[in-house]
Amino acid sequence: MNVPVLAVVGHPNKGKSSVVSTLALTDAPEIAPDSGTTRHSTSYTVKVDDQPVYALVDTPGFQRARGLLNWIDEQAISPADQPDALRRFVDQHAGEPRFADECELLRPIVEGAAILYVVDGSRPYGEEYDAEIELLRRSGQPIMALINPIDDARFVEPWREALERRLNTAAHQFNPMTAQFGQCIELLEAFGHLRGSWREPIQRAVVALKTQRQQQHDQAAHCIARLLGHVLNQTTTRRVEDDQPTDAHESELRQRLRQELAELEAEARREVEAAYGHRRIARQEAELLGVEGDLFSREVWLRFGLSRRQLAEAGAAGVAVVGAVGDATLGGASLLAGALIGAVAGGVAGYFGAGRLARTRVSHVRLGETRLICGPVRDVQFAFVVLNRALTHQHVVAERRHAVRSRLELDDAKTTQRPTDALDAAGRRGLGRLFKQITNQRDVDRRREIEAKIAERIEPLVSAVDRAVGGPATGRGQFDPRPDDSRP
């Protein structure tokens, strides 16, 4: 057998289908909290450029392992013939309802599949597993054990000792619901060591998945950059007859702009989800523009916007440029005092402006009639709010495994970290500069160039999801998007 095939076996309801779903990158396996959901063995083949690279077989759980073991023992078969005995069992009992589950799970094994034995690390090892472990040992196929800490990890170590002792195989701790991309790759690479001939196809799969992952990150970064380009240039207009008052329309315009910005954000989120292969996710989230009648919720701004100090650092960029121009005009005679004064002034302005809500402009342009134009929003803090929300969503989506079937939770109240906290002051300043350049940029070509630069700058924040270790964030540079109460 050249294509690696692994039969995922174990007790019922220990996460076998979830493991298959996550490692085979498919949401086809039915995952339910009830035991015995899977009734037949189903094979899922992963292909790269139409070439199969590995397959995982989802199987029903052991229901009558002792009965099967009893049958084999009654045959008085020598140890060398044990694998053939399993084949004979399948042949003789195929179609028999009592051993239907055992036949289904043994079929891929007798056909040569390696074994991926899944146990629950939140439940203790006990004698109820002895029969099935013995059966797997007698199959003659290579075995790898996965300890799935479904509820918690308190019995992982006892399981590890028992499995290494009984099966003479290393056991890997792996939660298919929360495993990070890197952990999935590590596990796949471990598959390659089960048989010598499997190393090449597994390596091909790993390279393809890593390449795909990086491209997904790049695509997500560009989606977010495009979103920023759109929201920082979004305007809404209304023509009003010359003799009509404009005040009544301004509120409507602001409401419409708010709606359009929310739609832009929703569209960008769908693009990011599609980039990571999640095309139909039901999500539950607070709207970007929260409080009814208020274009920008103060709560959202306080949560996702920069801190006062950070905003002062980012806000200093633009005014320092003005100061520097003054220095150049004086031929340097000002001894760069212009830039210094500008930086301080900008910093001070940014500091005092940090807590304000966003303002939108309503402009009047005469074209033979009055035309009201609302937007674009010019506040750099708004741009950081949009960016941090988009990055938070992207992290959650990027880490969503195929085994997860629940609604995407984006409860902002549980998210306390800002992704841009991982940037240093220079990084935030650079982004602030780009936001100012792209705001109200009518030249679409130029806007695309700036979007490309923004994407380049935020790409490390996007791919940080793969660099975060399994524990909580330990400081600058590590962003842990999991809600605080779920972090160990």
Added chain:
Amino acid sequence: MARPTLGNLLDLEALLRDGPTEAMARRDQQVGAELPDLADRPRDLALAWLERNGNGDRPAAGRRMERVNRLLAVATAIVGVLAGLVTTAGLFSYQRGGRVNVLHLLAVFVGVQGLLLILLVVSMMLPAGRRRAVFGPIHDLLRLISPGAVALSVARWFGPRARNTTQRTVDDLSQRLSTHARIYKWLAMGYSQIFALWFNVAAILTAMCFIVFTDVAFGWSTTLDVSAQWVHQLSLVIAWPWVGWLDAAVPGAELVEATRHFRAAPFAVDDPQRLGGWWPFVIMALVVYGLLPRLISMTMVSLRLRRLIGGHFDRLARLDLAPRLVRPAVRTVDNGRADHQHAAPVALPTDLPLIPGPTALVIWAGACPPDDPVILKQSNDTASPIMLTVEAGGRRGIADDQQAIDAVARADTAQVLVLVKAWDTAFGDISDFLVELRKAIGPDTPLLITPLGMSDGQAPARRDVEQWRRAMAQLRDSALRVRPITQEARR
């Protein structure tokens, strides 16, 4: 590396705009597989992809654009030729006194063209912000007489509906043009250089025709009080680029002196041939200040346009197309007959208290040690004391199970309590045991399944208890119940 044209750019945009269909995705992968050497060269990859796509499914916007571009270039060149011919012919036509005024030629072919050239260079070199500051008033003026503004002004006379429709059309066109505003700007600038180039070509050729086929009498004349020496100096300044290597085209002081004329005072000509002596200077001025700068500016505009188009094309190729072609197509194929069973929503057995009388206890699969508090408490229960404890399941064999069943049957107790691990979900094994046990103890003896939590005194998880209830309901045993233990009972 091949150079993409504006047509290539438009075609690439059109094909990428809507995203790939299933058929296109497969074709993209095939193209990517056929061109592995181009994986690191997005531009060449995109050009090859365009060639293979052949624009079969999309309108040939690029080809139309290139055709229009060529037509406009040719038309502009023709207009330039005509303008150059007419202008030169007009200037070379004999004026009063029969002289062609050299100062007029210099004003038009050197002065005006030089000024326009300086403006072009300044506009190319200024950054966008400064450019707007310098040329903004001119742009605003031009905007007032732009086709869109004119259309809107006219539409105002036809009512609000016409005005709104026109406004939407103008906004839509502005949006389309702004998508590649810089490219179209440089394209327009290119046309202007084509016009200017052919203008100068036609001017030179027309001037040569006049010089060769007629006898042109040059002179110079001005109302200003300038000396011939000053004009000579001016001509030397203008002739600076070719002084020293083409002195025949540098007018001498005598020529300048001899060719001054006044309208009010016609003069006698001693040497008529000398009146043609300005022609090398005039031709060289046309070449150096007319033709050559336009050749250079047209080259610069072409290069700039090429770089702009190339930059956009490369960006699209690298960010939008290359990932589609070189991204490894990872997909999962479902090979089997997925068949899933969901727990039937059967009526779950309700709890029953222990009935008074001796009780047999079965410890299934090592659910708890024999000295577990549950067992001790039950043993001390005077109403339903435990008379017999057996173990089954787990590491015991089927034969051991049968022995346990026989022992329970012999005990003839009022009820049988079966302690199980709440989290043990292999219901098949215990179901077989309970069926055999039922056969041995009769149909009416209560069988109470008691799921236990983990040994640290936890109550069983509610989810686990519910699973036991649903699984045991499948046995359809009217005297079988699931009786979860409380946390207090295990202390």
